[in-house]
Amino acid sequence: MLSKELTPRAIVEYLDQYVIGQEDAKKTLAVAVYAHYRKLSALNQKAGAIAKSNVLLIGPSGTGKTLTCETLSRLLGVPFVTADATSLAQTRFVSDEIEAMLQRLVDKAGGDVQEAGRGIVFIDEIDKLKTSTGETHATSGESVQHALLKIMECSQVKLGADRSIDTTNILFICGGAFVGLEDIMSRSKSFGFISTTEGDDKNIIERLNERVKPIDLFKFGLIPEFTGRLPIIVRFRDLTKEMLVRIMSVPKNSIYHQFREIFQSEGVELVIEQSVFEQIAEIAIEYKTGGRSLRGIFEELMTPILYIVPDHPQICRVEVKSLFEAPRYFKRGQ
Ligand SMILES: Nc1ncnc2c1ncn2[C@@H]1O[C@H](COP(=O)(O)OP(=O)(O)O)[C@@H](O)[C@H]1O
Numbered sequence: 422m423l424s425k426e427l428t429p430r431a432i433v434e435y436l437d438q439y440v441i442g443q444e445d446a447k448k449t450l451a452v453a454v455y456a457h458y459r460k461l462s463a464l465n466q467k468a469g470a471i472a473k474s475n476v477l478l479i480g481p482s483g484t485g486k487t488l489t490c491e492t493l494s495r496l497l498g499v500p501f502v503t504a505d506a507t508s509l510a511q512t513r514f515v516s517d518e519i520e521a522m523l524q525r526l527v528d529k530a531g532g533d534v535q536e537a538g539r540g541i542v543f544i545d546e547i548d549k550l551k552t553s554t555g556e557t558h559a560t561s562g563e564s565v566q567h568a569l570l571k572i573m574e575c576s577q578v579k580l581g582a583d584r585s586i587d588t589t590n591i592l593f594i595c596g597g598a599f600v601g602l603e604d605i606m607s608r609s610k611s612f613g614f615i616s617t618t619e620g621d622d623k624n625i626i627e628r629l630n631e632r633v634k635p636i637d638l639f640k641f642g643l644i645p646e647f648t649g650r651l652p653i654i655v656r657f658r659d660l661t662k663e664m665l666v667r668i669m670s671v672p673k674n675s676i677y678h679q680f681r682e683i684f685q686s687e688g689v690e691l692v693i694e695q696s697v698f699e700q701i702a703e704i705a706i707e708y709k710t711g712g713r714s715l716r717g718i719f720e721e722l723m724t725p726i727l728y729i730v731p732d733h734p735q736i737c738r739v740e741v742k743s744l745f746e747a748p749r750y751f752k753r754g755q
């Protein structure tokens with residue numbers, strides 16, 4: 422199922438083509454996914470259940486959590502669905518919603534329940550399920566946690582009248598911004614070492630100190646049983662200006678490459694200078710939505726240009742030097 426060549430390192434190299442930065446996250450996730458599917462193929466020979474390690478992704482909005490999971494599932498060729506914990510919490514019929522989510526997974530697997538049973542389910546905004554402080558009885562967030570807990574452990578979930586899906590081997594990845602967790606962590610006791618170095622060569626104590634501990638998540642408002650089901654915790658970091666610039670211009674499917682191709686099909690070369698990407702990145706940082714606002718800002722820049730170019734076949738090149746200057750148009754034979 423997972424080919425021999427697909428080592429954690431190969432997984433990271435694939436992710437690198439699409440996901441900028443987040444090196445630690447990519448590595449941890451690659452190892453987790455590798456281990457999960459290795460265990461599954463080992464299980465092929467024997468009967469029984471694997472000890473499953475579901476994953477929790479923690480990081481600000483727009484930093485690549487969903488993108489990374491989507492990219493991973495594409496590489497692995499396994500069925501993949503995303504769901505939103507807030508919409509699970511808003512319904513009175515949580516089990517119907519969960520059933521619908523698993524049904525979508527089966528649909529992604531072309532109706533093959535067996536295949537869907539090896540897929541990945543990504544549940545976003547899991548932090549919105551926190552129990553509110555001071556409340557003594559179960560809140561709706563907490564009951565959703567219990568409902569999810571059940572399918573994250575092993576269970577048969579009914580799909581309609583005559584079919585069911587076994588969730589034992591489905592990999593669950595939960596994501597959330599967990600605003601306020603940093604404060605909780607800095608209050609919780611560390612191991613008495615201060616991290617001084619950056620990079621790969623951090624020692625184990627340093628890595629442990631940076632780790633989000635189950636107790637932190639518990640204080641945040643996740644029930645202990647639920648955190649217990651998410652033993653692997655991956656942190657996504659805020660994107661720097663330099664990373665935002667790279668997101669727009671480096672990946673194969675980056676927005677710059679996409680627009681260059683649109684213009685190329687009109688016989689026009691589009692050239693956008695680095696400084697423009699930096700200006701866009703600065704605006705995006707002010708918006709505080711990570712990489713999410715880049716496309717909107719970029720398209721705003723492109724709209725007037727796209728409006729002009731198709732009506733002027735003599736234009737062969739467009740240059741943008743700054744957001745504060747009009748684009749320059751060059752005619753053929755000029
Ligand atoms: N690390 C990243 N590398 C490349 N693109 C990114 C990255 N982070 C965010 N983006 C861009 O921003 C969009 C939103 O990111 P997403 O993965 O949905 O964020 P979230 O962490 O909230 O799930 C992506 O579709 C992508 O275009």
Ligand SMILES: [Mg+2]
Binds near residue numbers: 596
């Ligand atoms: Mg997301």
